[in-house]
Amino acid sequence: MMTEIAPTEFTPFVSLIGGMLIGTAAVLLMAFQGRIFGATGILAGFLTPVNSSDWAWRAVLLAGMVTGPLVYALFTGHFPAVDVPVTKGALLIGGFIVGIGVSYGSGCTSGHGVCGMARLSPRSIVATLSFMASTAVTVFVIRHIFGGA
Template identity: 50%
Template sequence: MNECTVIGPLLGGALIGVGASLLLLFNGRVAGVSGIVGGLLFRKPGDTAWRAAFVAGLLVGGLALVAAHPVAFPSAGGGGSLGLVIVAGLLVGWGARLGNGCTSGHGVCGLSRLSVRSLVATLTFIATAAITVYVSRHLLGGAR
């Protein structure tokens, strides 16, 4: 493994950990993206500004990375149909509601708090992703 393939993920993971820790420290909130976005859709008075800033930071950070390092997203701008992307996004949102959290809430914040529920949820996420990749690539003949 060369230096570039190690440094980027380490820095990214460290930034996610620092961001989640700062949100918990200064706002008393767990950095679960589905819950943060859900709070924007179903607003509570006085609870919108930090949620909007968090989501804006995610979007701006992603756009900045695409602008600065386009090869980080090899399929950006044309990997699939817009309809498929919308359906996939809705399914992810429904799954996050069904699982009482998303990968960031359970996988990053829940595991760091030694939550058994988050461990089960994270293992379920990983197993489901592995099965989905296997089915789509090997049984349905998708791209490799």
């Protein structure tokens, strides 16, 4: 017996604002640091810094990512709702798979999909097409073959 598939939330305005903030952050990082905004690369460089000035900008950027919900709560009076409709085990497995993909793909969605595509990098275009196709196949298999939400 198949379970009912939950509807996907469509939030165009919130998504637009989030996309604009990510794009602005990417442009500012390139303008002021000459660096590409790839979240996993930023985290990796934070954990294994080359020097203290390289570590400092990464620490500030990561602190901004982590404190974002606090700023949101200051303006709205509540934290943003986060609904993760999968088990913790699925999150761990998914995180592990993403980590492997980031390693083999030499970057993540923010590095390739936002910055690399904007620079018309052939490698990033191929990487973005690859992970978008993988996402489409994964969603199809989970929703229509396994019958999950």
